[in-house]
Amino acid sequence: xxxxxxxxxxxxxxxxxxxxxxxxxxxxxxxxxxxxxxxxxxxxxxxxxxxxxxxxxxxxxxxxxxxxxxxxxxxxxxxxxxxxxxxxxxxxxxxxxxxxxxxxxxxxxxxxxxxxxxxxxxxxxxxxxxxxxxxxxxxxxxxxxxxxxxxxxxxxxxxxxxxxxxxxxxxxxxxxxxxxxxxxxxxxxxxxxxxxxxxxxxxxxxxxxxxxxxxxxxxxxxxxxxxxxxxxxxxxxxxxxxxxxxxxxxxxxxxxxxx
Amino acid sequence: xxxxxxxxxxxxxxxxxxxxxxxxxxxxxxxxxxxxxxxxxxxxxxxxxxxxxxxxxxxxxxxxxxxxxxxxxxxxxxxxxxxxxxxxxxxxxxxxxxxxxxxxxxxxxxxxxxxxxxxxxxxxxxxxxxxxxxxxxxxxxxxxxxxxxxxxxxxxxxxxxxxxxxxxxxxxxxxxxxxxxxxxxxxxxxxxxxxxxxxxxxxxxxxxxxxxxxxxxxxxxxxxxxxxxxxxxxxxxxxxxxxxxxxxxxxxxx
Numbered sequence: 264x265x266x267x268x269x270x271x272x273x274x275x276x277x278x279x280x281x282x283x284x285x286x287x288x289x290x291x292x293x294x295x296x297x298x299x300x301x302x303x304x305x306x307x308x309x310x311x312x313x314x315x316x317x318x319x320x321x322x323x324x325x326x327x328x329x330x331x332x333x334x335x336x337x338x339x340x341x342x343x344x345x346x347x348x349x350x351x352x353x354x355x356x357x358x359x360x361x362x363x364x365x366x367x368x369x370x371x372x373x374x375x376x377x378x379x380x381x382x383x384x385x386x387x388x389x390x391x392x393x394x395x396x397x398x399x400x401x402x403x404x405x406x407x408x409x410x411x412x413x414x415x416x417x418x419x420x421x422x423x424x425x426x427x428x429x430x431x432x433x434x435x436x437x438x439x440x441x442x443x444x445x446x447x448x449x450x451x452x453x454x455x456x457x458x459x460x461x462x463x464x465x466x467x468x469x470x471x472x473x474x475x476x477x478x479x480x481x482x483x484x485x486x487x488x489x490x491x492x493x494x495x496x497x498x499x500x501x502x503x504x505x506x507x508x509x510x511x512x513x514x515x516x517x518x519x520x521x522x
Numbered sequence: 523x524x525x526x527x528x529x530x531x532x533x534x535x536x537x538x539x540x541x542x543x544x545x546x547x548x549x550x551x552x553x554x555x556x557x558x559x560x561x562x563x564x565x566x567x568x569x570x571x572x573x574x575x576x577x578x579x580x581x582x583x584x585x586x587x588x589x590x591x592x593x594x595x596x597x598x599x600x601x602x603x604x605x606x607x608x609x610x611x612x613x614x615x616x617x618x619x620x621x622x623x624x625x626x627x628x629x630x631x632x633x634x635x636x637x638x639x640x641x642x643x644x645x646x647x648x649x650x651x652x653x654x655x656x657x658x659x660x661x662x663x664x665x666x667x668x669x670x671x672x673x674x675x676x677x678x679x680x681x682x683x684x685x686x687x688x689x690x691x692x693x694x695x696x697x698x699x700x701x702x703x704x705x706x707x708x709x710x711x712x713x714x715x716x717x718x719x720x721x722x723x724x725x726x727x728x729x730x731x732x733x734x735x736x737x738x739x740x741x742x743x744x745x746x747x748x749x750x751x752x753x754x755x756x757x758x759x760x761x762x763x764x765x766x767x768x769x770x771x772x773x774x775x776x
Binding site for chain 1: 669671672674675676677678679680681685689690693694696768769770771
């Protein structure tokens with residue numbers, strides 16, 4: 264597969280985040296993080312737990328304000344949440360009082376676009392993630408993995424240009440997680456959305472991404488930018504190739520695991 | 523009807539029957555005079571003879587309870603919304619609200635009678651005063667307990683404050699609101715009867731007092747039976763409303 268240079272989607276420059284703490288010195292969560300996001304790329308932010316990679320994502324989602332530095336999307340500086348972004352959180356974060364389809368439709372409802380077409384799309388997405396027939400049940404009647412799939416549909420319902428995912432599969436068992444990885448790649452192929460994916464799993468990051476940004480321990484800095492030159496579509500066999508292992512090794516060295 | 527539902531009716535019925543039998547046996551065995559405690563047979567004949575009167579008086583008390591409870595729900599929720607929406611209001615009035623709760627409601631009742639007269643209004647007011655506090659506390663707790671991750675979701679979608687309130691805070695507080703309402707509805711019955719005791723010419727509370735003054739103990743007990751049925755019906759109605767309005771809570775426990 265030959266790659267043409269992709270048009271730019273956005274850029275973070277010199278982003279720094281300091282949390283003020285009561286009765287303690289300020290906590291530097293992120294120290295000078297800059298990277299480019301190309302249109303349609305899937306970029307993983309890989310780092311140890313608590314390193315501040317989630318904070319980077321939250322800044323992009325408009326849930327946390329950067330102390331300094333800028334975030335530019337399509338050439339314009341952004342602050343605050345964007346309606347054309349979709350966010351998938353660590354927990355499914357479904358509303359227990361809404362049926363699955365009503366949860367998926369929530370972003371459309373908020374934007375006043377909950378029409379027949381939106382319903383059709385919600386049904387399509389649920390079918391795509393294997394939740395056909397579960398439209399009318401309450402979230403508590405589903406397993407954790409199924410809830411996370413529904414949450415993924417909700418993040419996609421308004422056809423976001425940027426999908427922000429914060430360790431969405433972290434709480435799932437290994438097998439479900441690998442299934443969800445393939446599902447994400449399918450979705451990404453179909454929607455062509457740009458994806459930023461936070462994870463602490465090396466193999467997940469390498470398997471999914473065009474680019475893996477390896478973060479250092481707190482305060483977060485980018486220790487390594489790793490291009491994953493394995494062509495899509497990727498399948499389970501890729502995980503056992505020598506090249507894949509070498510990429511994993513490079514990432515783990517950057518993480519400071521191999522010494 | 524499932525076996526579980528049948529046992530829910532059969533077991534309490536057996537329990538009541540056993541207590542009534544024990545009561546009758548005790549009174550016969552120890553020759554307890556009717557003025558001290560009437561036997562179940564006399565209470566039942568009072569129920570049979572005076573059911574029309576009992577129903578009429580029940581209706582009065584029922585209306586007082588329903589209005590008092592409805593006011594407690596509406597005002598209680600409004601106060602809870604105000605104290606949770608504004609930190610200033612909360613700091614200003616919440617401690618005073620809690621302080622007023624240490625005053626025994628019976629002590630306020632004569633004042634309420636002075637303000638509202640001996641008609642139904644004073645009973646509604648007392649039922650309201652007794653019942654509204656748990657509504658405030660539980661609703662405020664529910665509104666404050668909105669899961670942080672749902673608020674994050676709402677912010678990421680740029681929900682307006684109004685949308686956050688109606689689409690997230692209120693539904694997530696609903697189970698709390700209902701647990702407050704279940705306490706409030708039983709308190710409303712107590713409040714209405716306090717009001718009738720302090721001054722009235724109708725209602726089950728009034729009937730208890732007047733029958734007692736005429737040493738008609740079986741009628742006193744019959745009125746108590748009606749009061750207890752009234753309380754249970756109001757509670758059951760609240761539970762039914764809870765099941766209808768918060769169906770997800772039930773489905774979670776299945």
